[in-house]
Amino acid sequence: MTILHLDSSITGENSVSRVLTKHIVEQLAENEVVHRDLVAAPLDHLTLGAFTDSSVLDEFLAADTVVIGAPMYNFTVPSQLKAWLDRILVAGRTFRYREDGSVEGLASGKRVIVALSRGGFYGEGSPAAGLEHLETYLRGVFGFIGITPEFVAADGIAVGPEVRERAVANALGEVERLAA
Numbered sequence: 001m002t003i004l005h006l007d008s009s010i011t012g013e014n015s016v017s018r019v020l021t022k023h024i025v026e027q028l029a030e031n032e033v034v035h036r037d038l039v040a041a042p043l044d045h046l047t048l049g050a051f052t053d054s055s056v057l058d059e060f061l062a063a064d065t066v067v068i069g070a071p072m073y074n075f076t077v078p079s080q081l082k083a084w085l086d087r088i089l090v091a092g093r094t095f096r097y098r099e100d101g102s103v104e105g106l107a108s109g110k111r112v113i114v115a116l117s118r119g120g121f122y123g124e125g126s127p128a129a130g131l132e133h134l135e136t137y138l139r140g141v142f143g144f145i146g147i148t149p150e151f152v153a154a155d156g157i158a159v160g161p162e163v164r165e166r167a168v169a170n171a172l173g174e175v176e177r178l179a180a
């Protein structure tokens with residue numbers, strides 16, 4: 001079994017999402033782990049030419065489980081993670097259109113676990129709920145290619161040290177339940 005471990009936080013040692021992805025990967029204790037740090041080794045913005053190199057897509061398709069660190073930057077995914085998503089949403093490889101115009105996801109059978117970290121709160125009914133384009137976007141993107149992702153979230157990270165500590169502890173507890 002192969003795990004693809006992706007990180008996209010720019011905050012290094014201070015990163016919440018990196019703590020969570022590391023813990024998830026440790027809990028899964030699989031044989032082979034491929035770590036792709038999208039900040040240390042960023043992918044270029046997409047160009048048409050990028051489609052001739054399918055190494056990023058092949059790496060995704062070869063993984064049984066994909067663990068993704070997804071901090072919220074300006075209400076959505078970091079552009080580093082968007083550049084990776086741009087490589088894996090490929091017609092004919094991860095999705096296709098049927099004759100009736102509906103979409104068939106071609107990447108099902110993979111487990112995708114996303115560690116979200118957000119500075120504020122975006123739950124249903126909260127004032128900022130309409131600005132939540134991180135979890136909703138990732139759910140949509142993976143759904144499109146046939147995968148229902150699992151989420152672990154640490155919220156309120158920017159509120160203060162106590163809220164941060166509690167959110168991280170709760171999320172780490174969630175990880176253990178998820179791996180059990």
Ligand SMILES: Cc1cc2nc3c(=O)[nH]c(=O)nc-3n(C[C@H](O)[C@H](O)[C@H](O)COP(=O)(O)O)c2cc1C
Nearest residue numbers: 009011015016017071073074075117118119120157
């Ligand atoms: C460049 C930048 C943009 C951010 N934008 C948002 C935002 O739009 N909404 C939010 O709730 N928090 C925002 N935050 C706070 C982060 O989501 C929060 O600090 C989170 O913990 C980041 O993940 P990390 O700890 O793995 O880096 C932003 C942080 C940075 C550095």
